[in-house]
Amino acid sequence: MTSASAGWRFDNSYARLPAPLFSRLAPAPVRQPRLVVLNDDLAAALGLDPAALGETPEVLAGNALPPGAEPLAQAYAGHQYGHFVNLGDGRAILLGEQIGPDGRRHDIQLKGSGRTPYSRQGDGRAALGPMLREYVIGEAMHALGIPTTRALAVVATGEPVYRETVLPGAVLTRVAASHVRVGTFQFAAALGDEALVAALLDHCIARHDPELAAAPERALAFLDAVVGRQAELVARWLAVGFVHGVMNTDNCAVSGETIDYGPCAFLDVYDPATVFSSIDHHGRYAYGNQPAITQWNLARFAESLLGHVGGGDEAAVEAARGVLATFPDRFRQRWLAAMRAKLGLFTAEEGDGALADGLLAALAEARADYTQSLATLADRLAAGSPPPATAALDAWEAAWRARLARQPQGQAEVVALLRRSNPQVIPRNHLVEEALAAAVAGDLVPLERLVAAVRQPFVATPENARHRQPPPAGGACYRTFCGT
Numbered sequence: 001m002t003s004a005s006a007g008w009r010f011d012n013s014y015a016r017l018p019a020p021l022f023s024r025l026a027p028a029p030v031r032q033p034r035l036v037v038l039n040d041d042l043a044a045a046l047g048l049d050p051a052a053l054g055e056t057p058e059v060l061a062g063n064a065l066p067p068g069a070e071p072l073a074q075a076y077a078g079h080q081y082g083h084f085v086n087l088g089d090g091r092a093i094l095l096g097e098q099i100g101p102d103g104r105r106h107d108i109q110l111k112g113s114g115r116t117p118y119s120r121q122g123d124g125r126a127a128l129g130p131m132l133r134e135y136v137i138g139e140a141m142h143a144l145g146i147p148t149t150r151a152l153a154v155v156a157t158g159e160p161v162y163r164e165t166v167l168p169g170a171v172l173t174r175v176a177a178s179h180v181r182v183g184t185f186q187f188a189a190a191l192g193d194e195a196l197v198a199a200l201l202d203h204c205i206a207r208h209d210p211e212l213a214a215a216p217e218r219a220l221a222f223l224d225a226v227v228g229r230q231a232e233l234v235a236r237w238l239a240v241g242f243v244h245g246v247m248n249t250d251n252c253a254v255s256g257e258t259i260d261y262g263p264c265a266f267l268d269v270y271d272p273a274t275v276f277s278s279i280d281h282h283g284r285y286a287y288g289n290q291p292a293i294t295q296w297n298l299a300r301f302a303e304s305l306l307g308h309v310g311g312g313d314e315a316a317v318e319a320a321r322g323v324l325a326t327f328p329d330r331f332r333q334r335w336l337a338a339m340r341a342k343l344g345l346f347t348a349e350e351g352d353g354a355l356a357d358g359l360l361a362a363l364a365e366a367r368a369d370y371t372q373s374l375a376t377l378a379d380r381l382a383a384g385s386p387p388p389a390t391a392a393l394d395a396w397e398a399a400w401r402a403r404l405a406r407q408p409q410g411q412a413e414v415v416a417l418l419r420r421s422n423p424q425v426i427p428r429n430h431l432v433e434e435a436l437a438a439a440v441a442g443d444l445v446p447l448e449r450l451v452a453a454v455r456q457p458f459v460a461t462p463e464n465a466r467h468r469q470p471p472p473a474g475g476a477c478y479r480t481f482c483g484t
Helices: 040-045 050-054 057-061 128-143 182-190 194-208 218-240 287-308 313-324 327-342 352-366 370-375 377-383 391-405 411-421 429-440 445-454
Strands: 022-024 034-038 072-074 077-080 083-086 092-099 105-111 150-162 166-176
Touching (some): 040 050, 050 057, 128 445, 194 287, 327 411
Antiparallel strands (some): 034 150
8 A cells, every 4th residue: 555545635834935945855865664552533634544654654754655755854943041052843744734625734754764954963863751751741731631742653673772771762753733933933043034034934924813813913813823822731731731842942842732742641649740751950841831931032022023023113012911911810711610610609709719720729738649639529529529638628618518508500410520520540640650651661551551541631430540540659750761
């Protein structure tokens, strides 16, 4: 079966942008491509035939190109831990844009596909474990309803990758609404080429916000749209206890999707100061810092657009500041909406924010598990369980039950809302590591069970009982690594 029969349907608008935004080159071939995982559901959603994809691992590894592909590495910049750096796809190749059955464009990118002009000192390759991590976490986020890139496939390369140790290599096929980042605009602006910024702006509006094409202040309107998407995204992250871990501006997508699952993880014990990344020594990207750092990233985005905001320099700055100033309230409102659902609240009262904040403070004091504490609210309400173990949680639960009594919905409706708003299953960090270690050693069964569990996060079943449990008490402090 040929790659042409897989259903590829490319139309590559990014490849028609000016050349400074990318370099054209093909993926570097690998020694022995072998399919490790294939995301059948995602393939079907893209209009691709999973069977045909499974029979052509050389395409998913970069050894051959699907029809219509125009491979390129994207250029971008980024503030990494606050320091501006020129970057780019150092180990990724964008094959093109697959037009799905719904007419939408989906970037198809190979990650771990060899050196590019932006690799600096890197080898351009990726290890199997981190690529499988991206697959697992992307599927979990998608099932939780959080905008995300996803993995179409992971292919082993048959070649070693040298990091701290020798690891098996892999190529990930990543799917995104687009791979344009805040850092992409920063790169164009740093060149001092306003025509290039304008071309990128036109491209992104056409792709993500076509209704803004006729807006009198298109750059300002696009900034506002991106601010809104990021406020929504980070509110959803916090609601499920997700820590991105590396929120540099090159990992902030204008599409509002979660991108780059390097040193990411989910909270076990609730603590807003939680940091998982092994290199985030000062907690810049800690769980509780994510809203503030998102606004900081958006300020850098606004700076790159100032040349396209009317009224002169001073007026443009003030207009951009006005849009950025809306972020805290937009984030808070979206987070509060998510927390109301997680607390079974159908109506809105002025004290709901304090109620949600009070729960988090009590969980922090008790060193309680975030996901499990919220997942058990439905059972506690339905069964009339005794009060929690701490005085703070006991007092909070009394206030919560009093708040529920002030809304017209009955207990059955509240319990149903609680069950569909609070996941039973997240990718527990210790189980992710266990599954990845087994997969790298050749046993895919733990990985398959984990993926099956995270794809149904709101359901408690005998099969996912282990995946619903917090880690054993007294476990070592969890640390993640970017995988580069």
